[in-house]
Amino acid sequence: MTIIQHQMSGNHCFGCSPDNPHGHHIESRWDGQVATCTFQPQTWHCAGSPNFVYGGLIASVIDCHSICTAIAEAYQREGRAIGTGDGILYVTGHLDIRYLAAAPIAGPLVLAARVTEAGARKSLVSCDLHVGETLCAQAEVVAVKVPASWGDA
Numbered sequence: 001m002t003i004i005q006h007q008m009s010g011n012h013c014f015g016c017s018p019d020n021p022h023g024h025h026i027e028s029r030w031d032g033q034v035a036t037c038t039f040q041p042q043t044w045h046c047a048g049s050p051n052f053v054y055g056g057l058i059a060s061v062i063d064c065h066s067i068c069t070a071i072a073e074a075y076q077r078e079g080r081a082i083g084t085g086d087g088i089l090y091v092t093g094h095l096d097i098r099y100l101a102a103a104p105i106a107g108p109l110v111l112a113a114r115v116t117e118a119g120a121r122k123s124l125v126s127c128d129l130h131v132g133e134t135l136c137a138q139a140e141v142v143a144v145k146v147p148a149s150w151g152d153a
């Protein structure tokens, strides 16, 4: 399965660049419809309780995974392999997360995202985050298309 982040160059993102030494290095696997991601939280990613994952970390991995899903789907819609030809870039316009159950720090966090609506300037992405059988968070993300030059600004 294609790892979205491995197909793109010039990515400095804290959440998903393979090259940011301080980042989360998430990897989003795209099957053409759904992108999945597994993230192993560390003990220091905890919330007030040492047993549960910090909500901001959950938002961070959902954000990156969802935007990369929007990017992958946009390349596919144009009939191009990810990262080929003129660059396609989306940013987060809106991130709406419902935290449904505390996520155990033992993890792993398992994310699944899909584009539910795609337009010329924006895509809507729906993302579920499970730990084991438990749906811990559910998000709706508005991904807004920006010029590729945004990545260099």
Ligand SMILES: CCCCCCCCCCCCCCCC(=O)SCCNC(=O)CCNC(=O)[C@H](O)C(C)(C)COP(=O)(O)OP(=O)(O)OC[C@H]1O[C@@H](n2cnc3c(N)ncnc32)[C@H](O)[C@@H]1OP(=O)(O)O
Residues within 6 Å of the ligand: 008, 009, 010, 011, 012, 013, 015, 016, 063, 064, 067, 068, 086, 087, 088, 089, 090, 091, 092, 093, 094, 119, 121, 122, 142, 144, 145, 146, 148, 149, 151
């Ligand atoms: C290719 C080169 C390689 C580069 C290297 C590779 C990198 C590869 C991986 C990167 C992965 C990064 C993953 C991390 C993602 C972040 O963390 S991005 C950082 C956080 N986000 C930001 O900083 C965005 C800041 N905001 C902005 O720049 C601008 O407000 C936006 C979001 C671009 C919108 O600009 P705008 O000119 O207002 O857009 P506008 O034309 O008015 O709206 C377009 C559409 O989006 C909708 N929209 C706009 N804003 C919103 C909003 N906030 N809520 C809802 N809808 C909205 C509008 O209603 C409109 O919809 P339609 O009318 O078309 O239906």
